[in-house]
Amino acid sequence: MKKVILIILAIAVIVIGGIEIAITVQNSKKVSNADEKVSDVESSQNAEAYTFVDNGKEIALGQVFDKNALGIGDETSYSEVASCAFEGLDKTYTYENYEITTYPDGDKDKIYTIYFLNAEAKTQEGVAVSDSLQKMLEIYGENYEIQGNQYTYTKGKTQLQFIVENDVITSIQYSYITE
Amino acid sequence: MKKIIKIIIITILFILIFVLLNKLLSPKYMDSLIEGSMIAEYYEEEKNHDVIFIGDCEVYANFSPMVMYEETGITSYVRGTPQQLVWQSYGILKETLKYEIPKVVVFNVNSLRYSEPVKEEYNRLTLDKMKWSKEKVETIKASMTEDETFISYVFPILRYHSRFSELSAEDFKYLFTDKKHTFNGFLINKIVKPAGSLPTKKVLPDYNFAKNCYEYLDKITELCKNNNIKLVLIKAPSLYPYWYEQYNDQMVEYAEKNNIDFYNLKEVAEKIGIDYSTDTYDAGLHLNLNGATKLSKYFSRLLKENYDLKDYRKDSKINAIYQEKLRQYNVAIKD
Structure with missing residues (x-):
């Protein structure tokens, strides 16, 4: 046995x-x-990434969000959203012209999206909400993916997304590809 | 002959060890991630429900069958799971109908915004503890993300082998036993976290629900019609994620076209008495016990008035079962 x-x-x-x-x-x-x-x-894509610049302060997607280190000052409002069942919060920091959303990665919060709130915020290349589709195409070219009326440009693990209605940009968002 | 017996014994013991390892390494969902255990609680229930809820967290957090029974005598069960996607709701409904045919099925339409699985972990919370059946197989196939394999649902050891080093007391304690977390599928949450500021309502590239979502909604509609069940579509009250007007318009149109009732309970939150400074446990995404009690009272009256449902408080056999459940419920909400 x-x-x-x-x-x-x-x-x-x-x-x-x-x-x-x-x-x-x-x-x-x-x-x-x-x-x-x-x-x-x-x-x-030359291993580059899209980055957003606010008053000379570079904000890189995927980096740990630390407003002091970034030098962008305090947000005007803050909100946090829990996910069903799982621990961790998606945090949103709203500044005057844009909004930063973070995702939890271990005990750190990393920058996931930067969403433009008005036409004052501009991409590093100078495109803002209310600019024309033509301007976007001239600056970023034709190498985009389109879904409905959303144009997505990808660089490394970052994306720059424009929503266009009647040839006018109505929304701009940077996002980080987490998986 | 001795050799054959030896081989048989070895084979049986090997299978037993393999089954045991699969069981040991699978998450138990008993002390942590308890939402993963909810789908299985239904199997132990008396199948006597006139109303079945299907949908995501907005049903299991917001509708209390105990309150509904106490208010109007309606018997109901919530078969909700976190991030339950529409193809999963269809599979769960199909499975439920093998056990019982309710008079009313309530489907929360929030999940229609998702045309593909959000993440594997949510699939697991809904599917791991579902009983094996044709419906489970179909639902797994409809749900899998690109990186998932069907075989890992059959043999969880293939998915959870790395848990070997993370095994905790929970894994051994609940190896052969389970404990209940819900009352007819309702998960009590007494935390109060008032709603504050919310993220900006973003412009979306496309507000139309995806074709595959409509296909499964059609299947739910068809399934209910074929079984003479009244399908009721709802949008539960919440502040976030945003329920866009364009979403709502599509549901109003779908309901009219298919002769189904659709109630946007978000629009009547004030009338129901929901106060987002006291009635939510996560700043406006889900209702807490206070909020769920208010909503359940309101919704049970709505169901009673519109769908000719029986008051089981006058049925001594069923009433005895529910009185015992209510006794336990009242203890749980006071704890």
């Missing part, structure tokens, strides 16, 4: 070990594929 138990334990160890190895291999393949994809995207 001892022999039987030993055989069972050995089989269980082999099977679990096998599953673990198979999954690890599969995951490492996925990771390396994903890395290749990311590196393809990055190299095709």
Whole structure:
């Protein structure tokens, strides 16, 4: 009987070990594929990212949100939204001309989106809400993805999105690709 | 002969170990992420419900069947789960109809805004504890994100193998037992977190609900019609995420076209008496016990007046079951 138990334990160890190895291999393949994809995207876009600049202060998507380090001062209002069931809050910091939303990453909050609230906020390249579609195309070109009336330009893990109605930009948002 | 018996014993023991490991490594949803256990609580219930709710967190947090029974004698059950998407609601309804045929099905339309799964973890909260059936298989297939595999739902060890180093007392304590968290699917939350400022209402590229969402809504409508069930569409009261006017217009139009009733309860929040400074546990996304009690009283009266539902308080057998539930409920809300 001892022999039987030993055989069972050995089989269980082999099977679990096998599953673990198979999954690890599969995951490492996925990771390396994903890395290749990311590196393809990055190299095709010169590994750059869209960044927003407010009064000479650069705000990079995906970076830890620290208003003091960024030097952007205090927000005019703040809100936080919980997700159903899971811990962590999506936090929104509203400034005069734009709104920053963060996502929880471990114990840090990282910048997820920057949404323009009015025509005072401009992209680093000088486009604002109420500018024309033509201006957007002249500055950013034709290399966009379109969904409905939303034009999305991607650079590395960042996106710049314009919503256009009747050839006029009605919304601008920067966002970070988290996955 | 001895050899064959040995092989059979080894095989059986191996299967037992494998099953046990699958069970041990699967999340229990008992002390943490308890929302994942709600879907399974229904199976242990007496199936005597005239009203079944399906939908996302806006049903399990906002509608208390206990309050509804106390108010009007309507029997109901909430089969809600976090981020329950419309294809999941369809699968859950289809499964429910194998157990019982209610008179009214209430579907919260909030999830129509999502045309694809938000994240795998939400799928797991809805699907992990669902009983195996044709409906579960169909729902898994409709729900999976790109990185998920069907086989990992069959053998959770493939998904949760890394939990081996994270196993806690909860995993052993609830290896063979479960505990109840809800009262007929309603999850009590007594926290008060007043609504404050909210993120800006963003312009969206497209306000139309996606084609696949409409397809599943059509399936729900068809399923109810075929079973002679009155389908009632609702939008539960909440301040966020924003329920755009364009969303509402589409639902009004859909309801008219399909001869279904649609109630936007958000619009009557004031009439119901909902005060977002006291009646929400997360600053306006979901109602807390106070808010859910007000809403449940209002909605049970609405159902009673419009759908000819029986008052089971006059039925001694059912009433006895509900009186016991109510006794436990009243203890729970006082704790």
